Amino acid sequence: MSWVTEGTLFAVDFSAVDDEPVSPRGVFRLGDRSHDPYGAALAPDASCVVVATQREALRVDADGAVAWRIPFPAPAHSSIGLANCAFSRDGAQVWIFRPDAMLGRGDGGDRWLVVDAADGRVLAEHALPTVGQGALQVAHPDGHHMLLDVGEGQDGVYLFFGRLQGEAISVHAYPWDDRCLIDLSPDGLEFMTVGHGEEDAVFHSFPDGTELCSFAVDRFLAQAGAAGDANAGDQDGEDSHVAWSGGYLNATTAVITIAGETEDDEWSIPYVVDLPSGAVLGRLPSEPQLRGDGTWTTVDESGRLTLWELG
Numbered sequence: 001m002s003w004v005t006e007g008t009l010f011a012v013d014f015s016a017v018d019d020e021p022v023s024p025r026g027v028f029r030l031g032d033r034s035h036d037p038y039g040a041a042l043a044p045d046a047s048c049v050v051v052a053t054q055r056e057a058l059r060v061d062a063d064g065a066v067a068w069r070i071p072f073p074a075p076a077h078s079s080i081g082l083a084n085c086a087f088s089r090d091g092a093q094v095w096i097f098r099p100d101a102m103l104g105r106g107d108g109g110d111r112w113l114v115v116d117a118a119d120g121r122v123l124a125e126h127a128l129p130t131v132g133q134g135a136l137q138v139a140h141p142d143g144h145h146m147l148l149d150v151g152e153g154q155d156g157v158y159l160f161f162g163r164l165q166g167e168a169i170s171v172h173a174y175p176w177d178d179r180c181l182i183d184l185s186p187d188g189l190e191f192m193t194v195g196h197g198e199e200d201a202v203f204h205s206f207p208d209g210t211e212l213c214s215f216a217v218d219r220f221l222a223q224a225g226a227a228g229d230a231n232a233g234d235q236d237g238e239d240s241h242v243a244w245s246g247g248y249l250n251a252t253t254a255v256i257t258i259a260g261e262t263e264d265d266e267w268s269i270p271y272v273v274d275l276p277s278g279a280v281l282g283r284l285p286s287e288p289q290l291r292g293d294g295t296w297t298t299v300d301e302s303g304r305l306t307l308w309e310l311g
Contacts, residue, residue, distance in 0.1 A: 008029055028060055028064075030049070038082075039083050044087060052098075054103060067120070075104060079102045084135040086146065088143060090143050092116070094117050095113070097135035107127065109128050110130045112125070112126040114169060124166075133153050146162055148160045148161070160173050178196040179196065179202065183290070192254060215256055220271055241258070241259060245270075246270065249292070249310055252276055254273050257287060270283060286298050294309060294310040295309045
C-alpha cells in the first residue's frame with residue numbers, strides 16, 4: 001500500500017508483519033507541485049511511481065531518476081482539472097485520465113490513455129464525452145479491465161469500464177450520471193458506488209452493474225439513535241449523509257461511512273456491513289484505508305501507520 005504526504009509517497013509492505021515497526025519499502029520524492037495539481041500511482045512491485053499532471057506524465061524510479069516523460073498539449077487556460085493515473089494489476093500498463101475539456105484543449109472532451117509502463121509508449125487513446133474535474137480509476141483483478149469514474153462537479157459523475165484491445169480501448173459506459181465509484185471487490189465480481197447526492201451506498205455486480213443490495217443513510221441514523229449515539233447528528237438527519245469513502249474489507253464485508261456536522265463539529269462513523277445478509281455488524285473507531293483482505297490501516301496525527309485486522 002502507499003500514501004502521500006507533503007510531496008512524498010511512501011510504499012509499505014505488510015506481507016511479513018510482526019509486532020515490530022514496519023519501515024517503508026520505498027520513498028519517492030514527488031516534488032513541490034502545488035501550482036500543478038497531480039495524481040500519483042505506485043507500481044504493484046513498488047519499483048516506481050507514475051505522476052500525471054495537467055502538463056505531463058512521467059515515471060519516477062526508486063533512485064529518483066525519471067525513466068520517461070510524456071508531454072501533454074499545453075492547457076489553453078488555468079482551471080480545475082486533476083489528472084489521474086493507475087497501474088494495471090500486473091504493472092505492465094499505466095492508464096491515464098487526462099482532463100482536456102476543463103483545460104480548454106482538444107475537441108471539447110476528455111481523454112483516456114493506456115501507456116506502456118516500461119518505456120512510456122502510448123498504446124491506445126480514447127475520447128470521452130465528459131468534462132471532468134477529476135477522476136478515480138480502479139484496476140480489475142482479471143488484469144484486463146479498468147474502471148473509471150469521471151466527476152463533473154455539480155453536473156454529476158460518469159462511470160465506465162474499459163480494456164485494451166489491440167491498438168484501441170474498448171469502453172463501456174454505465175447508464176448513470178449520479179453514482180460515484182468507491183471500490184471494486186477483491187474477487188472482481190462486484191463494485192460499490194455512493195449516490196452523487198450522498199443518500200445511499202449501492203453494491204453492483206460486475207460487469208453489468210445490476211444492483212445487488214443497497215444501504216440508505218436513514219438506516220444507519222436509526223441504528224445510531226437506538227444506540228444513543230450523540231455523534232450521529234441531529235435527529236432529523238438533515239446534515240447526515242453517506243460519505244464518498246469506504247469500500248470492501250473483503251469479498252463479503254464492506255465499510256460504509258456516515259458523516260455530518262453539528263453546530264460545533266464535523267463527525268464521521270465508519271460502519272461495517274455484511275453484504276450477503278445486509279446486516280450492519282458494527283463500527284470502526286476511525287476512517288480506514290482498506291486492503292481488501294480483511295485488514296486495514298489508519299494514520300494518526302503524528303503520521304504513525306497502524307495495521308488492523310477484522311476479528
